[in-house]
Amino acid sequence: MSSSEFLYFVPIFSDLPKEELDKIEKIGTRKQYEKNEVILVEEEAGNALFVIVTGKVKVARTSSDDREVILTILTDSDFFGEMAILDGLTRSATVTAIEKSELFLIQRNDFLNLLRSYPDVAIALLQELTKRLRAADMKIKALSLKDAEGKVATVILQLADEIGKIKQGKVEIEKIPMQQDLANMAGTSRETISRTFHSFAKKGLIETEGSKLRILDYEKFKEMFS
Numbered sequence: 001m002s003s004s005e006f007l008y009f010v011p012i013f014s015d016l017p018k019e020e021l022d023k024i025e026k027i028g029t030r031k032q033y034e035k036n037e038v039i040l041v042e043e044e045a046g047n048a049l050f051v052i053v054t055g056k057v058k059v060a061r062t063s064s065d066d067r068e069v070i071l072t073i074l075t076d077s078d079f080f081g082e083m084a085i086l087d088g089l090t091r092s093a094t095v096t097a098i099e100k101s102e103l104f105l106i107q108r109n110d111f112l113n114l115l116r117s118y119p120d121v122a123i124a125l126l127q128e129l130t131k132r133l134r135a136a137d138m139k140i141k142a143l144s145l146k147d148a149e150g151k152v153a154t155v156i157l158q159l160a161d162e163i164g165k166i167k168q169g170k171v172e173i174e175k176i177p178m179q180q181d182l183a184n185m186a187g188t189s190r191e192t193i194s195r196t197f198h199s200f201a202k203k204g205l206i207e208t209e210g211s212k213l214r215i216l217d218y219e220k221f222k223e224m225f226s
Contacts, residue, residue: 055101
């Protein structure tokens with residue numbers, strides 16, 4: 001892969017020609033983060049956009065009773081940090097590497113200049129933000145209205161969409177987050193996650209193998225819990 005080729009897979013840059021991607025690659029910097037290393041802290045000033053070249057991160061907030069609430073898991077070609085760049089306010093969440101990750105950073109002024117220079121990037125950014133807002137609305141609705149089993153299923157479907165790979169009707173999530181992280185995503189307890197996974201497996205809906213989770217009939221599972 002050429003030095004700028006990873007940018008082609010980033011939704012907001014995918015329509016740009018290679019020569020423009022090469023220019024963008026030159027204005028940014030790469031940085032390595034180790035597993036469990038904090039990348040951004042909620043409420044700190046934001047001055048860069050982050051693109052994941054390789055790796056995986058979790059985006060989380062702290063509730064009023066000091067519990068971690070995981071909003072999403074991001075992986076290769078995803079980006080984060082755009083909100084603080086656009087509105088100039090502080091970071092809205094804490095981002096932590098959940099495996100060794102390489103990130104590409106574009107400083108705020110450089111990114112704003114990109115938006116001015118390439119209207120297509122600005123439009124693609126708006127589309128991506130709208131997509132994320134719709135997903136957040138659906139998750140909020142699901143987690144507020146559903147029972148424990150429905151909440152866990154909602155998180156499994158979220159992970160399937162974000163990091164799953166579909167093959168012959170099955171979706172495999174290769175590295176499922178730890179049960180406590182899943183509980184933090186679903187707003188429930190680790191024991192509930194364990195109990196629900198066991199129930200889903202008995203019903204033939206999922207199977208687990210080490211850190212892998214497979215949804216055995218994705219369309220059926222989605223129909224049951226969407």
